[in-house]
Amino acid sequence: MTANIVITSQQLDDMIVAIAAQIAENRDLLNQLDSALGDGDHGTSISTAFSSAAEQVKQLEDAQPADILKTTASVVMNRMGGASGALFGTLFMKAALTAKDKTTLTKSDMDALWQAGLDGVKSRGKSDVGDKTMIDALSPAVQAFCGAQDFGSGWQSAAEAAQRGAKSTKTMIAKHGRAKFISERAIGHQDAGATSITLMFEAIYAYWKTLEGQD
Amino acid sequence: MTANIVITSQQLDDMIVAIAAQIAENRDLLNQLDSALGDGDHGTSISTAFSSAAEQVKQLEDAQPADILKTTASVVMNRMGGASGALFGTLFMKAALTAKDKTTLTKSDMDALWQAGLDGVKSRGKSDVGDKTMIDALSPAVQAFCGAQDFGSGWQSAAEAAQRGAKSTKTMIAKHGRAKFISERAIGHQDAGATSITLMFEAIYAYWKTLEGQD
Amino acid sequence: MSSRKQKLINDPSALLADMLTGFSAAYADVVRLTDNGLIVRRQPKPQGKVGLVIGNGSGHEPAMIGLVGEGLFDVNIPGEIFTAPGPERIVEGIRAADHGAGVLVCVSHHAGDLMNAEMALELCEMEDIENVDMVILYDDISSAPKGNEPERRGTAGLFFVWKMVGAFAETSDDLSACKAMAEKIRDNTRTLAMALTSCASPVTGEIMFEIADDEMEIGMGVHGEMGMGRQKIVSAEETIDLMLPPIIDDLPFKADDEVLVMLNNSGSMTLMELFILYKRVAEILQEKGIRVYKSWIGPYATTQEMAGFALSLCKVDDELKHLWDAPANGAYLKQL
Amino acid sequence: MSSRKQKLINDPSALLADMLTGFSAAYADVVRLTDNGLIVRRQPKPQGKVGLVIGNGSGHEPAMIGLVGEGLFDVNIPGEIFTAPGPERIVEGIRAADHGAGVLVCVSHHAGDLMNAEMALELCEMEDIENVDMVILYDDISSAPKGNEPERRGTAGLFFVWKMVGAFAETSDDLSACKAMAEKIRDNTRTLAMALTSCASPVTGEIMFEIADDEMEIGMGVHGEMGMGRQKIVSAEETIDLMLPPIIDDLPFKADDEVLVMLNNSGSMTLMELFILYKRVAEILQEKGIRVYKSWIGPYATTQEMAGFALSLCKVDDELKHLWDAPANGAYLKQL
């Protein structure tokens, strides 16, 4: 088992498809989490958005990584709408801008993509770690990924860090989104957006393991 | 125990008060019956109406029987409103017209009062026996009363006939009132208005027994 | 389907008084509450025009207090919840609406409304109040078969009558012409209603009728009177496919007819659902070549918080279209 | 309190399309549905006047589709249920509202609405669409303390803004004056809402939040976001006694101020209850010497079939009263 050195457009495509599948599978769970803290639609809207992103991405021809990421961003932003459409859209849009003109993505390219995405989400949402949002999963995951030597250990530690981060939102009071209005009553509930981020990294990691198994 | 020969204004007063009390006690039952067949308000509206009729009647001074009946009619008609306000109002209004200028009421006066009241209700409601309305109690009660020799047996047989008549509505399909729209589904439920009529005769009969006990 | 039983009220025996006080305070520019509990126009109609009156049970708001105003009713006599007012109060309403050209008493056909109106007219005769007539109005096809129209009950479709006979009476000095106009509109109108849930009586706090969570009833009356029967809840399209054809066949409405369409919210339907329902109504009418002149979607005659709706059609000619487009300024019915 | 879960819809994924098709068919005299899913006026505003646009999540009908028309919005960009539309759609709405004097994008302050509007304005810059600005609007006093007004969320009281800035933009060619007017009205407006029951999401079919049958929540948001806390249901008078004083104190509204009052039905309240509630509102305002200019009671911004209401006050001067009385002709907001 050797680590892949770069990510190709085909692999990026597959990752989007894997994310869409993982999120679709957990749609009801995400709705449930969002109904404790928000309006109960996160699962439906994010799964619809990623499913159509996956469809669109599959139809691209001769796509560069940036095209794939930009298509994902645009579909998520405009199909999903709402706060999370803007935020998940921004994540992919900033990544797309960073991937501009690259034909494949190295590990350090990928570090930069995630870092740009995270910064974009933070400034769009005017939020940071500890606010009980997707950032509580995204930020530690990006940090863990960037701290790893290769993709394999990067995806694994990112998935684990996202998982821990999402769980940590249970004890937080929300400072953003619809959940902020319920203050103390938010305690005990895990943030839906942070859970989606976790599912995203888990899907990528699971896909990566199948790749590594292949070679 | 001797039978009273005439009914005085005072006794008529007392009867209205007794009816009001009996109906007030059964308010919830009457509402319940009306909600199976109609809009569930019969108990509330008839008890409110008779309570204020009893109040008004008590305040009359030097009242003739016709005044007492007319006051009852007018309060019931205008306080109660609805179909049953019109019908119970008509019952007392026709009785009042028949009692005009009398200072006391003999048994045969009373026969005429009830007969006029029954006819009034029938023509106002364009209904007859078998239509699943108050008439199914009122008509046999009036017939029984008029067939009796004196007040005592008259009130008793009227109360019993009303009771039987009210029960008979259970197996009927309604032809009038709100209940007519539910056709077969009305079967099994006793009519609320017929039940009120029964309570009315039962109250009078119970009051009469206390009178007979006294002399 | 379940209903809430708790309402935001004060003393249940003061429901009517509290409501009328609040309503007349909020819409003091349009109406006035008289000492004897009538809702009258702030600016009375000029002398020499026919007065238009209706008495009815309350609990159906905005009907009918919200329909007093220019181009609509002169006077409303609100009764207790779901209970027609008694004859003496109706006579008071008739007096208040009299502007020297007679008064038409509109009756939405229900036993109580009819009997009390009849008794009021008898009182008018006894008291020598002249030039008063009444018109009995009905529209609900579920309440009696075709051929027995006069036995049908009055429901939400009568809003077509209120709007257009209101416009007519605004400029008419002819009582019998007003009555004939009301009858013409009535005879052009057909309604069928349905409900998904029950509602609670604000007087007793009890649920007015039982209906299972997964059931609906087609043919529901405006006081929760049951209709043609229960069935499992179906989709919006299937619901309209069940309800519209019998309405069309009853008049019948034909190709090239022009119609007004109303989807009345009986309480807690969402407008979202009503718009989705309307989509199917428009499709079917188009298939049949029946042309929609104007539509109304919203809460007009409610049955407390019952979730359900009434679908009404009214066939219009040029005269009726003109009356329809005439200005109206009730608190809850405005036509520019 | 219990809520029905079953709605009369077709395919839940076609909710928005079905609703817009039905709505625009019913009110074809007022609005038009464009191929890209915008609700626009049937008769566009003349050239040279400022365009007024709002994008918002659907499910609040009649808001905001019912507010497109003369004297109101030029364009509404309806998003999915409770979900603000994405930036590209907002840009399409801005283009459709552009009549050569710039476009004001109104934002009811919620995270999603704001972020997408910001992104839309960034896109406009990139695409050289000039003279576009946005105004962030909020009114709900329960969502952030006094002093932190810009953190508050936008709720039903914004109808005061829509009506009056709509009237202003009808005759204005000055984008910054329109924005300043919107801010002025916003800064004069305060709202507090409450709910007795939950409601079901039409998308998932699930109840949106839990609330016990005998409880109410004061400070409820327009998407079922929870508020200041739960308590047992009290009477209508006690409810207003809890809600109105904090509203009055927040601005503060003072003796001799003139105000507009709104009681917004969030879904399945009865008008009867709202009138009873209004009675107490009028009493308290009178005690305090605050004068009511006009009132609105009814379903303006709903949260599906949630039983609850929002109470809003807006302080008006002569300029605002004039704008208030100006004609409006949206499908669900008419001013004669």
Ligand SMILES: Nc1ncnc2c1ncn2[C@@H]1O[C@H](COP(=O)(O)OP(=O)(O)O)[C@@H](O)[C@H]1O
């Ligand atoms: N300001 C913000 N910054 C970062 N994340 C946010 C912010 N606001 C909301 N979120 C995320 O969005 C999620 C809610 O998404 P979703 O339910 O799809 O959107 P909406 O709140 O519009 O219904 C929350 O769980 C949270 O993680």
Ligand SMILES: Nc1ncnc2c1ncn2[C@@H]1O[C@H](COP(=O)(O)OP(=O)(O)O)[C@@H](O)[C@H]1O
């Ligand atoms: N046409 C009629 N003739 C005789 N009795 C009638 C008629 N219509 C209704 N009723 C009586 O009135 C009763 C209903 O009274 P109530 O509930 O007080 O009036 P409403 O139907 O107006 O709510 C019925 O139970 C029935 O006995």
Ligand SMILES: [Mg+2]
């Ligand atoms: Mg959500």
Ligand SMILES: [Mg+2]
């Ligand atoms: Mg009844």
Ligand SMILES: [Mg+2]
């Ligand atoms: Mg009744």
Ligand SMILES: [Mg+2]
């Ligand atoms: Mg949402």
